[in-house]
Amino acid sequence: xxxxxxxxxxxxxxxxxxxxxxxxxxxxxxxxxxxxxxxxxxxxxxxxxxxxxxxxxxxxxxxxxxxxxxxxxxxxxxxxxxxxxxxxxxxxxxxxxxxxxxxxxxxxxxxxxxxxxxxxxxxxxxxxxxxxxxxxxxxxxxxxxxxxxxxxxxxxxxxxxxxxxxxxxxxxxxxxxxxxxxxxxxxxxxxxxxxxxxxxxxxxxxxxxxxxxxxxxxxxxxxxxxxxxxxxxxxxxxxxxxxxxxxxxxxxxxxxxxxxxxxxxxxxxxxxxxxxxxxxxxxxxxxxxxxxxxxxxxxxxxxxxxxxxxxxxxxxxxxxxxxxxxxxxxxxxxxxxxxxxxxxxxxxxxxxxxxxxxxxxxxxxxxxxxxxxxxxxxxxxxxxxxxxxxxxxxxxxxxxxxxxxxxxx
Amino acid sequence: xxxxxxxxxxxxxxxxxxxxxxxxxxxxxxxxxxxxxxxxxxxxxxxxxxxxxxxxxxxxxxxxxxxxxxxxxxxxxxxxxxxxxxxxxxxxxxxxxxxxxxxxxxxxxxxxxxxxxxxxxxxxxxxxxxxxxxxxxxxxxxxxxxxxxxxxxxxxxxxxxxxxxxxxxxxxxxxxxxxxxxxxxxxxxxxxxxxxxxxxxxxxxxxxxxxxxxxxxxxxxxxxxxxxxxxxxxxxxxxxxxxxxxxxxxxxxxxxxxxxxxxxxxxxxxxxxxxxxxxxxxxxxxxxxxxxxxxxxxxxxxxxxxxxxxxxxxxxxxxxxxxxxxxxxxxxxxxxxxxxxxxxxxxxxxxxxxxxxxxxxxxxxxxxxxxxxxxxxxxxxxxxxxxxxxxxxxxxxxxxx
Numbered sequence: 001x002x003x004x005x006x007x008x009x010x011x012x013x014x015x016x017x018x019x020x021x022x023x024x025x026x027x028x029x030x031x032x033x034x035x036x037x038x039x040x041x042x043x044x045x046x047x048x049x050x051x052x053x054x055x056x057x058x059x060x061x062x063x064x065x066x067x068x069x070x071x072x073x074x075x076x077x078x079x080x081x082x083x084x085x086x087x088x089x090x091x092x093x094x095x096x097x098x099x100x101x102x103x104x105x106x107x108x109x110x111x112x113x114x115x116x117x118x119x120x121x122x123x124x125x126x127x128x129x130x131x132x133x134x135x136x137x138x139x140x141x142x143x144x145x146x147x148x149x150x151x152x153x154x155x156x157x158x159x160x161x162x163x164x165x166x167x168x169x170x171x172x173x174x175x176x177x178x179x180x181x182x183x184x185x186x187x188x189x190x191x192x193x194x195x196x197x198x199x200x201x202x203x204x205x206x207x208x209x210x211x212x213x214x215x216x217x218x219x220x221x222x223x224x225x226x227x228x229x230x231x232x233x234x235x236x237x238x239x240x241x242x243x244x245x246x247x248x249x250x251x252x253x254x255x256x257x258x259x260x261x262x263x264x265x266x267x268x269x270x271x272x273x274x275x276x277x278x279x280x281x282x283x284x285x286x287x288x289x290x291x292x293x294x295x296x297x298x299x300x301x302x303x304x305x306x307x308x309x310x311x312x313x314x315x316x317x318x319x320x321x322x323x324x325x326x327x328x329x330x331x332x333x334x335x336x337x338x339x340x341x342x343x344x345x346x347x348x349x350x351x352x353x354x355x356x357x358x359x360x361x362x363x364x365x366x367x368x369x370x371x372x373x374x375x376x377x378x379x380x381x382x383x384x385x386x387x388x389x390x391x392x393x394x395x396x397x398x399x400x401x402x403x404x405x406x407x408x409x
Numbered sequence: 410x411x412x413x414x415x416x417x418x419x420x421x422x423x424x425x426x427x428x429x430x431x432x433x434x435x436x437x438x439x440x441x442x443x444x445x446x447x448x449x450x451x452x453x454x455x456x457x458x459x460x461x462x463x464x465x466x467x468x469x470x471x472x473x474x475x476x477x478x479x480x481x482x483x484x485x486x487x488x489x490x491x492x493x494x495x496x497x498x499x500x501x502x503x504x505x506x507x508x509x510x511x512x513x514x515x516x517x518x519x520x521x522x523x524x525x526x527x528x529x530x531x532x533x534x535x536x537x538x539x540x541x542x543x544x545x546x547x548x549x550x551x552x553x554x555x556x557x558x559x560x561x562x563x564x565x566x567x568x569x570x571x572x573x574x575x576x577x578x579x580x581x582x583x584x585x586x587x588x589x590x591x592x593x594x595x596x597x598x599x600x601x602x603x604x605x606x607x608x609x610x611x612x613x614x615x616x617x618x619x620x621x622x623x624x625x626x627x628x629x630x631x632x633x634x635x636x637x638x639x640x641x642x643x644x645x646x647x648x649x650x651x652x653x654x655x656x657x658x659x660x661x662x663x664x665x666x667x668x669x670x671x672x673x674x675x676x677x678x679x680x681x682x683x684x685x686x687x688x689x690x691x692x693x694x695x696x697x698x699x700x701x702x703x704x705x706x707x708x709x710x711x712x713x714x715x716x717x718x719x720x721x722x723x724x725x726x727x728x729x730x731x732x733x734x735x736x737x738x739x740x741x742x743x744x745x746x747x748x749x750x751x752x753x754x755x756x757x758x759x760x761x762x763x764x765x766x767x768x769x770x771x772x773x774x775x776x777x778x779x780x781x782x783x784x785x786x787x788x789x790x791x792x793x794x795x796x797x798x799x800x801x802x803x804x805x806x807x808x809x810x
Binding site: 051055116118164168172174175177178179181182183185186188189190192193196313314319322323326359361362364365366367368369370371372373374375376378379380 | 543583587591593594596597598600601602603604605606607608609611612613615616620727731734737738741776779780783784786787790791
């Protein structure tokens, strides 16, 4: 998959020794640098802006309103109160970011083991379902054990759901992309049925409304910024930050992380080095699912409290996690930054948006266009590197035409 | 974990993976479906006999497309007979089965299968040439929306069909450029295509229609055939033109892929691009052609969704709702062959038609049949019950030397 790219970019060692900007770029690109993600985001926003422009809206004003909708204008007049619009919007952006950090980590961890977990959405649903079930049950328990039971249950459920794909991959070689896509839809229909008409988790008071029961007060996460009745920022955000640190430590500071990365770099070499590849595939997939399941728990216990069949149909956070992870180069810090961008986009284009340039129904889809473009360009970082390389070649007097051509074709 | 996984690599598991044993299992399941309805088990609703029968048919298709034809089709027959007997046995108890099992069920099966057939054949062309196409879902969505747009602005469903196909083809061209030229990861690229289509169709649906199609746009007409007798007329007498086109497409694509020089070239690019290049085949041209063709074809499936009898000239956000992925599954299930993909698409269509019909009686049964295609595919790709043989170079970018 990555093999042929070597013809284009010189080897990192070679590149670093030449010391040009492009060479450093190619090295930092392999090491998880920032140039490609930044260029990607800019390009995606520019193309998204062109779409806005082509449909007769002013893109600069639209982005300005989305920026304010995300509450990012808070930095110009900071205040700890969520009574101000900017403060409230920012708290909502962080609320979205918390989910995206976790769904992003779910994709990133599998990537580090050389697998593409498209199933974050399904694992998130499984987490939501279990968190709702456990949160509704055991009403009257004291808060701490109740919250812990619900969170651990949802996390394990997400791990088990993703683990199916991991086991299938390890034992039968089934491609994790196909199996996680299928598991997504199975989870989606399961959630639709469970919360739907006469489903087992449907609310007990209104039999015609396909919505679950609200979780018990004892299972609700405490709010750290804002008011609990108004979707204040809950400790789920801190849990997500903690998950980032756990991710970083797991990947970089433990034997498990070393094995996972080794399998991701080269399974054959890892196996030769005595690492059990199959075990690591299953383990990496399960840990991935645990992050997504935790995302479901944090959302359910943090601010959703109940969930309906109609919410299931429109939820996209698991998929946006793919863009977050790819943009963040599958590192902890990158995922954090990526989740802030997309968290801002999600809230800034929906409830937060108050604009006479672009209406929320339109702007929401702008988020998805930008998301698609980001994934498209990140997948083809070779494009950005190529542009960079050809610029370098133009500056030289004798451009090495032949290898350049071979590189493109 | 390790010992457990190693245990799967022994002769017993090899025998389990042999298509023949799958066939026998399928025949047993078919018999089991019939037994379910009679004492001692005596299932009250026909749901379970049908579910087991569908699994039997699926395994039969699986076996048939993997070398054991007679056994496989025998298993399909066993599954059908099992469903039939199961229904007959429960019929006395239920009574209102006639409202579920009638000729409209057959017509709806073909109706639901149509977009899947287009999608599966589209995916087959792309993958046979060596490019994995996860983006079928997005390209289908493009066809669905731009089909409505074209039919609305152009005043005719023919314009809608052409605009929809062009939109699907254009997105496929973008994907082809990234997958073939830039050698981007094809799975990531395909995922991006799906996100993009979701955003683009949602954006322009809001921009042009404010989120709702008002007024009747021109729809694809049905082909009325009279004088076939009650049963045939009810089941195939009033199908959409596009449904008939999908049947024709299966035959044409079989001939093109397996009986013509161009088909040989396509398959060569998918199996061994270097060898194909050596004998003078333009690998890039073939792959570009196949990916764009797959975008055009799957977009017809999308146009069917919005302008066909089910959509009837409307569009809603995310209208495809996973059908592109089911089409992908049908292609995998049919072992990258037109006949197999068609059989799988019909089976999945049947499952969807049942889901719709049973909604009236039981939410539970309806969900069961909606999930079935995904579960079957999961079992299929797991390969525990047989081998899935993708084209050798499927998903591998090709770099000319």
